[in-house]
Amino acid sequence: MxxxxxxxxxxxxxxxxxxxxxxxxxxxxxxxxxSLQNWSLHFQFTTIAQGHTGFKGAGYDGRNTLSAQPDTALSVTTTLFLGRRLWKGAAVYLNPELAGGRGVGHRNSQSPYDESLYAPAVGIAGFPNGETFRIGSARPALYIARFYIEQIIRLDKSPTKEAQSDANQVEEPIPASRLVITAGKFSIADIFDNNAYAHDPRSQFFNWTLMNMGAWDYPANTRGYTWSLATEYIRPTYAVRVAASLMPIVANGNVLDWNVGKSNALTLELEHKFQVLRRAGTVRLLGFRNVTKAPTYASATQLLQAGTYPTDPAYILTGTNYGGVKYGFGLNFEQPLGDVGGVFGRASWNNGQTATWAFTEIDRSFSLGAYIGGTRWHRQNDVVGIALAQNGISAEHIAFLNAGGSGFMLGDGSLPNYKPENSLEMFYKARLAHTLYLTLDYQLVQNPGYNGDRGPVNLFALRTHVEF
Structure with a gap:
């Protein structure tokens, strides 16, 4: 410390x-x-009230079992986006953020572990409320989400586009060919794995698997932020991005590990723009490699079976030695369809040997969906979204959960009937005023936590979002 x-x-x-x-x-x-033109000041406020009905599977009562009884929950986040231009192509950004609340199905048994190691989102790998990733505890807390500097370097005499003032964007010309260097504290997902239709749970899909690649254990503290150095080489038809970032000291922890020689995350992304039926689409290929204290699932399972598993603190959440490596890759595409909207998809995989350390307990994931604009029913600012997702885990991860192990999100006490976790999400977002949006959301989750003996779970939500 x-x-x-x-x-x-x-x-x-x-x-x-x-x-x-x-x-x-x-x-x-x-x-x-x-000059006021050199400042950028914006604000967002988001609440998500979500609940699920009762479902079968009451016989399980593990560390992270999703309650089979009906439950409701509320999450709240509010963010101030402050930016200031420094010199040509450079700006500094600061984001104070307030977050609190919890997700549905919060654990209903007394925990033998340190509560500070867990976020209030358990029981479902593709968790149904993306805003809970910003919540470290149920009690509202104020913290600095982002504090970074960005430098844009023009590479040639290619055309520029005037960027308007927006959240974390000062008003300035952006060259089509450029080098962008970002250093400081921010979310690595601000730069990588972007998707025009499924990336922001404040305005798009709620589900974690739809806001990012499920199997990308992307570097972040409990609230989704980390210290990073990222470089982007951007051309009109392609881009290359690379970043080095800090990982948390313990799984899903809020304190980051500054021992960068032994704990670090490297992320690489290749982006290519293409044309389909005269419509510009984008495909992104991402690779990552994380090094932490994360132990292997096999070693944790052996300790559980031998009756020597450390629980205070939990071995799978703290480890003992550096050298745990998790690597993987993912594919992400988006294809606009004009006034209709667009389609998107993601597929991701990781080696599944070492414990999940930052995002969620998914080792392989696939999603596909559509984003439909309201122009056709004369509500051009309204949106309908529909998507399907399937998540899975490795054989070693299955064995660990079946032996009674618990990660920071999953753990029913046993897993005798493993099944992939399947999700369906549908929403309607309506713009009620210039700065006010209201969204109705429905999700159906089969086999929550990969447990074929539980579910399906029906979830309903109302999201209120204000931005200006």
Whole structure:
């Protein structure tokens, strides 16, 4: 903790120095930074009220069993997006965020483990509320979500496009061919695995499997953010992205590990734009490699079977030695269909040997969906979404759960009847006012937590979203 505080102190001094230097340079040029055009200020507020009906499978009462009794829950997040241009192509961004609440089916038994190691989202691998990824505890908490600097470097004389002020975007010209360097604290999913139709649970699909590649154990603390250095090489028809990031010290922990020689995450993405029926589509291929203290599922299963499994703290959540490697890859595509909307899909896989450390307990995942605009029924700002997803885990992961093990999201006490977890999601989003959106959402989850003896689960939700 002391080392972490010192590092944050130096990062703070660095940003202050950069900002101060920029101000000194530009104040000699008609007080350039004093112009409101060089600032970006935006805000979002999202609440999701969600509930599920009762379902079969009451015989299980493990560490992370989804309650079979009807349940309702509320999550709340609010974010301030503050940005300021520094010099040509550079800007600094700061996002204070407040989050609280929990997800449905919160564990209903007393935990023998440290509660701080878990997010309030258990029992379903493709969890049905993407906003719970921002919640570290049920009690509302204020924290700094993002604090980073971005530098855009023009590569040639290709055309530029004027970017309007938006969340984490100052008003500035963006060249078609550019190099973008981003350094600081942010969500790695801000840059990687983007999708125009399924990426933001505040405005699109709710399900975790639909907001990102399910099998990508992407580097993040409990709330979804980490310290990273990312570089993007962007051309009109293709892009290459690479990032080095911090991983948490313990699984799903809020404290990040600054021992970068032994704990780190590397992410690489290749993006290509194509034409189908004169419509521009995009495909992205992502690869990742994480190194942490994550133990293997096989070693944890052996300890469980021998009766020597450490539970305070849980071995699978803390490990004992560095060197746990998780790697994988994923494919992501989006295809616009004009006024109709568009279609999208993702497929991802990881080696499934070492424990999940940051995102969710999925080792392979597939999703496919459609995003339909409301132009055809004269509601051009309304949207209908429908998608299917299937998640699975490795044989070693199955054996661990069947032996009575629990990760930070799953664990029914046993898993004698493994089945893939299947999800259907449908929603209707209506724009009620210039800054207000209301969304009705339905999800059906078969085999929650990969347990073929449980479910299906019917979930209903109402999302309120304000942005300006």
């Amino acid at each position: 002391q080392h972490n505080s010192r590092t944050h102190h130096w990062f703070g001094l660095f940003f202050l120095l950069v900002t101060g230097t920029a101000q000194a340079q530009q104040d000699n040029n008609n007080n350039y930074l004093d």
